[in-house]
Amino acid sequence: QVRLQESGPGVVKPSGTLSLTCAVSGGPISRGNWWSWVRQAPGKGLEWIGKISHVGSTTYNPSLKSRVTISVDTSKNQFSLNLSSVTAADTAIYYCARGVGYSPPAFDSWGQGTLVTVSS
Amino acid sequence: QSVLTQPPSVSGAPGQRVTISCTGSSSNIGAGYDVHWYQQLPGTAPKLLIYTSNNRPSGVPDRFSGSRSGTSASLAITGLQAEDEADYYCQSHDSSLSGPHVIFGGGTKLTVL
Numbered sequence: 001q002v003r004l005q006e007s008g009p010g011v012v013k014p015s016g017t018l019s020l021t022c023a024v025s026g027g028p029i030s031r032g033n034w035w036s037w038v039r040q041a042p043g044k045g046l047e048w049i050g051k052i053s054h055v056g057s058t059t060y061n062p063s064l065k066s067r068v069t070i071s072v073d074t075s076k077n078q079f080s081l082n083l084s085s086v087t088a089a090d091t092a093i094y095y096c097a098r099g100v101g102y103s104p105p106a107f108d109s110w111g112q113g114t115l116v117t118v119s120s
Numbered sequence: 121q122s123v124l125t126q127p128p129s130v131s132g133a134p135g136q137r138v139t140i141s142c143t144g145s146s147s148n149i150g151a152g153y154d155v156h157w158y159q160q161l162p163g164t165a166p167k168l169l170i171y172t173s174n175n176r177p178s179g180v181p182d183r184f185s186g187s188r189s190g191t192s193a194s195l196a197i198t199g200l201q202a203e204d205e206a207d208y209y210c211q212s213h214d215s216s217l218s219g220p221h222v223i224f225g226g227g228t229k230l231t232v233l
Contacts, residue, residue: 036222038166045122046158046166046209048222062216095165102172104213104222106156110165 002026004111018083022096030054034099039092124225131231142210150191153213
C-alpha cells in the first residue's frame with residue numbers, strides 16, 4: 001500500500017517561495033501514475049495545484065501556473081512543489097496525492113497534509 | 121467560485137437517503153470527462169469515495185453510489201449513518217487553451233440530524 005508524507009517549512013514569508021516535498025513509500029514513484037499537489041485554505045474547499053508524471057511531464061492549474069513548479073526525483077522516490085511570490089492567500093493545508101488512470105486521474109492515496117502559513 | 125457547482129450543505133436523518141449534485145458545463149462533465157467523488161471527514165485528508173462516476177474503491181460501502189447525466193453528476197447515500205457526516209467533493213477535468221486540468225467542486229457539507 002503506497003503511503004505519502006509531506007514535509008517542509010510551516011511558515012513562509014510574504015513574497016518568498018513555498019517549498020514542499022512528498023516522500024512516497026510502499027511502491028516506486030516510477031510506476032506510471034500521476035503525482036499531484038492539492039491545497040485547502042482554512043475553511044475552504046479543495047484546489048488542485050498541479051501534477052507530474054514519473055518521467056517529468058507536468059500540468060498546472062492555469063490560475064497558479066505562473067508561480068508553480070513541480071518536480072520529481074525518482075532516485076529518492078519523492079516529488080516536490082515550489083510556489084513563488086506567496087501571499088497570505090496561499091496559506092493552506094497542502095496535500096500530496098497519487099492519481100491513477102482515468103481522465104482526470106482519481107486520487108486514491110493522499111498524504112496527511114501539512115499546514116503552511118504565509119506570514120512575516 | 122468553482123467551475124463545478126455543489127450545494128453548500130445537505131442534511132438528512134439516520135436511515136434516510138440524500139443526494140449531492142455536481143453541476144458542470146460542456147467544457148467539463150458535458151465533454152465526457154470522468155467524475156470522481158471524495159469524502160473528507162473533519163480534520164482528515166480527503167478519501168476517494170467513487171471513481172469514474174459510479175465505481176467504489178475496495179472498502180467503500182455500497183450505500184454510496186454515483187451517477188451522471190449530461191453536464192451533471194450526483195452522489196447518493198442511502199441508509200444514512202452518523203459517521204457519514206463529512207464534506208463531499210466532486211472532481212473532473214475542464215478544458216482550456218493549455219489543455220485539460222483538474223477541477224473540484226466547491227464541496228458539500230453533509231449533516232446527519
